[in-house]
Amino acid sequence: MANTAVHGTTAGYVSPDITAIAPGIWKLRFGTPETFTPLQCRERQADMAGLATLPEAPAPPFDVSRARGRITASRTVVYLPGAGADDEIYGFGLDPACYRQKGLRKELTVAAAPVTQTGASHGPVPFYLSTLGYGVYVDTARVPVVEVARLAAKSSAEPPAAGETALKTSAAELYAPPQSQEQGEVVFDLRGNGQGVEVFVFAGPQMRQAVQRYNLFAGGGCLPPLWGLGMKYRTWTQADQAMAMEHARSMRRHKIPADMFGLEPGWQTHAYSCSLAWDASRFPDPDGLVADLRQLGLRVNLWEHAYVHPSSPLFERLLTRSGDYLVWGGLVVDFADPEASRIFAAYHEDELVAKGIAGFKADECDRQPITDATPFNYPYCSVFPSGIDGEQMSQLYGYLYQRSLYSVFRRRNQRTWGDVRATTALAAPLPFCLYSDAYAFDEYLRQLLNASFAGLLWSPEVRDAGSLEEYLNRLAMSSFAPQLCLNPWFIPHPLWQQYNAAKNSRGELLPAAEQERVAARMRDIVQLRMQLLPYLYAGFRRYQSEGLPPVRSLLLEFPADTRLRDIDNQFLFGDHLLVAPFMGPGCEREVYLPRGTDWCDFRTGERHAGGSEVRVAAPAGDIPVFVSTPCLLPLAAPLEHVADDAVFDITVRVYGQDPACFDLFEDDGVSFDYEQGRFNRVRLTWADGKGTATRTGTYPAARYNISGWERVGT
């Protein structure tokens, strides 16, 4: 029982019960945890085998006995040692508005839009990383208010320095961020939790390993189906079956690679809330549609949300297993009730997945932010039969919704790749990408980086743009994201026929030659992603088995380069590619190349020393990409889509001297058989001027045909 006295009183601070629960992971227990937390709801158990492969960490990364808790009737508060003046803090989920976190007050609520820099987002996560080389996760489904090294304890009071009495006379001076609070603790305030909480500390030695441990603690990253790494194309919300097919065929005529075809709300008889039933007037033959699209190499993804309209076949089944308030007139499913989750899943299996639907877009499971005074969500005081309350449900709804949908695919030994509008902590195993209405370029990009600190996947959907250049740059950025998605749901004609939304809606299409030119540029950009598909798949394999995010902040890879602490517009794609998107319609930018390795321009082969700044100008869509050198980079001949029996013809680029080997991951790409060991490692090695591919494993077919080696930048 630590007793840090407040002057004049003895407040009830408690020390944690500390347990080492896995290599490099310690649990700090304060009081009695609540029933509904991400950990209690998690998809998978910790991957102890994966954790065992990480560097040993015999002792906690900081003096965890200095952590304090305080439990009163109204709240549980956890105080964690803060970062030093030279250290920085990252994380807290998908905040679109900020990268560095020190000095901020976060209110980690699920929200459809950012609220300044409070962390309100589609993926608020009470997990943070310190540049001191560790991570901390507070397991709560409450909306935590986190004071990030911001508060000045009373004991820090000190008389002013001489000369400091000068009056401040402007509002800017008076309200400037305080300077004296650099040493403050990280304080989590869990209002409404009067009983206690568990905190998990993840050792490094660097932030990267702390992230890996956190993701492996969550069960390891998801492994998408191979086809999931291709392009997802979503249609106009009002499209009918014939029009949808026409869009698909147009895409194929233009040879724009794509693997997934998404239908927006119009497939249902009622959306907002959802009937989850095919509208026979617009889609008279869903089975035919699925088959016809599959002919074209496209798998169907259906938009939906989990507010169940009275006209839905699910309504009666879920009436007693839902919350006390409606959203858009529909039931709020009590996903914390396993039977409700099962009923929801069973319907999806019988009516949709068994009939060929390959994935879902789980929309609107987030929440309008506090700044929207007329929101639609169920309130925090909602009542659910399972006993979860509205606040916890709001934080967990997206997560539990994903689990319900995912269970269908798990049961069928069939991988899926979905979209989701909200999630929470410990989400790495779930094969869903977050997306957003927030659309500013810098926000889109920052979310990509922040996602990698928190076990999230982010899909910067391409919807609209002010110019063709911006469209191409957005498409290019998306093509270096975990998911590439084109979602112009509000325009009736395919994007390449008219990229101006107003004209598209009016049916004023581009001349045929111009359409072809637009399609060709789009094709170029998507083809580059298809070339990188085996490479990206290998990155996802590391996510799955090692917890290492396939797309990640450069800071995770180059922790010693402190200049990176502020750079939130470049990132690492897989292990070797630094991507620096053009922002908006611009086609020129500065790129900072981290210290610690050399870099080659992916397109020109030009070599640059680490630590240098490079100015790059290029046509729209050809965003700057640099290759860490030395390395081996496998590039495939681009497929138009990934068939179940697809084989990739691969040329390996050899950058620099003595590159390390590179492991491709080979399996059926569609089932969970890899979990039973049915996969191959295809190790690429370069030695003595000669490349070798060595295949080990039990998967019987060869998907990767290594047909050439090509030296670059020597």
Added chain:
Amino acid sequence: MANTAVHGTTAGYVSPDITAIAPGIWKLRFGTPETFTPLQCRERQADMAGLATLPEAPAPPFDVSRARGRITASRTVVYLPGAGADDEIYGFGLDPACYRQKGLRKELTVAAAPVTQTGASHGPVPFYLSTLGYGVYVDTARVPVVEVARLAAKSSAEPPAAGETALKTSAAELYAPPQSQEQGEVVFDLRGNGQGVEVFVFAGPQMRQAVQRYNLFAGGGCLPPLWGLGMKYRTWTQADQAMAMEHARSMRRHKIPADMFGLEPGWQTHAYSCSLAWDASRFPDPDGLVADLRQLGLRVNLWEHAYVHPSSPLFERLLTRSGDYLVWGGLVVDFADPEASRIFAAYHEDELVAKGIAGFKADECDRQPITDATPFNYPYCSVFPSGIDGEQMSQLYGYLYQRSLYSVFRRRNQRTWGDVRATTALAAPLPFCLYSDAYAFDEYLRQLLNASFAGLLWSPEVRDAGSLEEYLNRLAMSSFAPQLCLNPWFIPHPLWQQYNAAKNSRGELLPAAEQERVAARMRDIVQLRMQLLPYLYAGFRRYQSEGLPPVRSLLLEFPADTRLRDIDNQFLFGDHLLVAPFMGPGCEREVYLPRGTDWCDFRTGERHAGGSEVRVAAPAGDIPVFVSTPCLLPLAAPLEHVADDAVFDITVRVYGQDPACFDLFEDDGVSFDYEQGRFNRVRLTWADGKGTATRTGTYPAARYNISGWERVGT
């Protein structure tokens, strides 16, 4: 034990224990109330004598047994019957952003700036009014989330009407406010309160009487000193003693009426946080300053805040009686500890009030809003020795701070008139006006109206403007507020010497003749207020004895005129004057004159029927004022300031036929002796073409000399 079943579960709803506690007031008790609530901290006991004078209300204004509560470990929730489709809801304190409240989600947090329409404000108050003619107060110092007739209960689910299946395809359609929730309850969610709450229901028959009951329940309104109704002028923050005196003398040379002179932070040795000690370099002779200003008829008001700097004499005394975190490096006083409050008060009495300081401006006791991610306040998880938590303290800090300061004046039998940056429920007895940095014209005006629903006083300080016209219009609006305050704290020269802030700062003053012209316009505007001073004082007397706000929404006076439900830019000043400020620099506007009485233009005497709309154009500063007709309106010859022995020479304007009598309130204007009955009623009566003034009471001197009667608009 009411049991409103949620399908499939039996949630723990409780019915209230209902007690009639005063005429027209019922207490609904759910569980056990928390220790720290506004009611537990209130300045005064209920004014039972005042309550007894209101219309009888034998039964509650709605079926209070239908109110439900739910108490869980994390929260107390109160469900109150909602308004019907034709009814509206007002209140929730000082929200600058909205007037009608139905359909909104409020989060009633003390905040320095509005957060859309959530009610975050300097004066959030969990009290609302229904146009059905009643008020409801939820006694909590938690930050309540209130769902105002917004939620759709599960039982309201219904299949879509035929034809409703048309797809919504735009974001605007999808997120349009719901239509089906008109009948929803008003739900208060008190997160962190796991034990219970008391709710008070105030009968009408109309909203006006409900407000009166609420204010009398709080102890009745404050009665300012007579001089408090004059103008308050605040100086440049960096002014020294000589410069302050020069400003005061300039004001007197120009004969601009003023009664109070405010010093901004510069009087202290350290501000942000505060030393609360005179800076001898700038103010070598505070006693001399007070005496010299008093010579000019000006009483001194001192700016301060209650974060106590280490260099303050109070620091050591309060070290053990303050919170665990600092604000701006200063202690947060534990005002919930009576001894801390006493120490704070004693210092103010000994060092300041005993030496002639007449009032204080209690700044920064509010809180940066959630949208400011780098705020300065103590967190909700703060610990205070008294046992109050940081959330409760944040909500009550301004209120308790006022009580501490006010106690000094009560003890000395000396009235005061102060400014405060935050307050809460049951604040009517405290003689402090709220003010704000939020400065948009419509917000300023809306707060004036909303304040009258919640027992608050609002001072739309004049600080800055884009033009002389806007300055004059702002001054005119302020001159019809409970307090008239001119606060150009950031400019070194008096406003009338240069109203352009940038030029003022550079010392580029107006030509002398132009200065005189500006001063003359300001003098005109303030003189009108001085003419109305006995009339306004009578209005405050009603506030004090009847709970009726002196400046109020027209809706309180004309409840049957439903057009007023949307009109948030006109108000009633005292009992008879409708004021419709010019917005910004404009000098023309529409005015709606409520049905139920006739109206005369105050300036022209032109008569208009109630229910009509009038377009008014006038010089800047001559904002539209209309007199409800018939009535008696006493106008005084304007004084330059209100001396202790001031006598007002009054002409009574007689509007229309058979006006009701008008009661002036006469007392010493500075002490609390009126509470012992030492006051007179001076009743003005018009009958048979002749006016009479009848004085009754025990106050020995005559302050009001009724020297004439003047017929208008007959």
